[in-house]
Amino acid sequence: MEKFQVEKDCGCVNLRKVAMIGCGFVGSASAFSLMQSGLFSEMVLIDADKKKAEGEALDISHGVPFARPMKIYAGDYDDIVDAAIIIITAGANQKPDETRLDLVHKNIGIFKSIIPEIAKRDCKGILLVVSNPVDILTYTALKLSGFEENRVIGSGTVLDTARLKYMLGEHLQVDSRSVHAFIIGEHGDSEIAAWSSANVSGIAVDDFCEMRGHYQHDEATEMIAEKVKNSAYDIISKKHATYYGIAMAVRRICEAILRDEKSILPISSMMHGEYGIEDIVLSMPAIVGKHGIENRVPISLDQDEIRRLKESADILKDILRQNDL
Known part of the structure; x- marks a missing residue:
């Protein structure tokens, strides 16, 4: 770290x-x-x-x-x-x-x-x-x-991650607070659900799904990841703006800082070589306390997730170049 x-x-x-x-x-x-x-x-x-x-x-x-x-x-x-x-x-x-x-x-x-x-x-x-x-x-x-x-x-993917936990909790009929999973990368269309490190109270997601009678893992995870990614668009199409969810995410980040909680949250921070990515801000898990970001947390990713994370970084870098930043 x-x-x-x-x-x-x-x-x-x-x-x-x-x-x-x-x-x-x-x-x-x-x-x-x-x-x-x-x-x-x-x-x-x-x-x-x-x-x-x-x-x-x-x-x-x-x-x-x-x-x-x-x-x-x-x-x-x-x-x-x-x-x-x-x-x-x-x-x-x-x-x-x-x-x-x-x-x-x-x-x-x-x-x-x-x-x-x-x-x-x-x-x-x-x-x-x-x-x-x-x-x-x-x-x-x-x-x-x-x-x-x-x-x-x-604020990164703190809200996206909450959406992922909520939808997984609904899918598995389990308390979403027992779901441990992250959305990483861009807070946007190239975001990645880090399924390889996801678990429910220490039990791998696929294993827990089978405990609850779900066996079509690829279809289910793809459907949930798409629903998370498109949540904002869905809400905006219905009520023209999203604000309650992000307001609660802001409160959660402030709690971690003010109370020096050392909580691990997927906030936006500068990358310095992690997963081969440099000089770009991405949403990745980090320890957050009274000084702000204390450490980034290197979660376990498979090769496909790392490839997609690099693609997400490249998309953001192209935008920065177009804006002379």
Whole structure:
């Protein structure tokens, strides 16, 4: 496992403060989820439309009497300096029939205005990128911010992995929390279900399937992987946006950081030779704690999964080259 270099805790960071940049569907749902979590006592919302941020802050604040004391307000970039976690959800929405990678040109342009504002304030907190395409934008944030790699995290395939666990749990009629499996690679169309390392409470997936009366393994795994990959498109076609699932994924990542859980989550991080892949951000399992990324976790992959992972990396590299990154 690669160990990341981490700085000592900085006294100028308020561990109970979070900043949300972007108050669209994902940003506002994530802010609402974080208000309910009790993780933070202060949250600043920032949006290009200041009145939108003010409205969301007011709306969420009115639920505080049902939760825990918390200061929620609309602000600007000067308010993020001492935030423990700076979450970026700003960007164009994904439209029906549009891939996450189709968003890249618009959202890289948006990040070129946001990230320098964060960088010039010498923020010491952790940068959590949620906007899509998340792997490309995490790479962009890392290059433009100058932050240490451990402090720049993308939400990656945390939600895709949750979808995989949920669908496997439904298929096998077992608690999805007992399913251990990862979606890796791009958070998008070239993502890979890492079946070779998947298990249910230590029992290989194929063996557990047979215990539950399922024997068509190839057909079932292919069907589930396709359903996971197409989940966002299906939801967008029905309700025009996805936001509840990713809001809960944001909350989960923040929990791992704030509580120093050392949890293993498939977040977006820079690759340095693992599986023969260099200089690209991919979603891979990593230990996440108070310093952000502590170690990447080399899960067992078969040769076909490694080949597909490299293809996923090549797709993202081509997009970066087209955008001069």
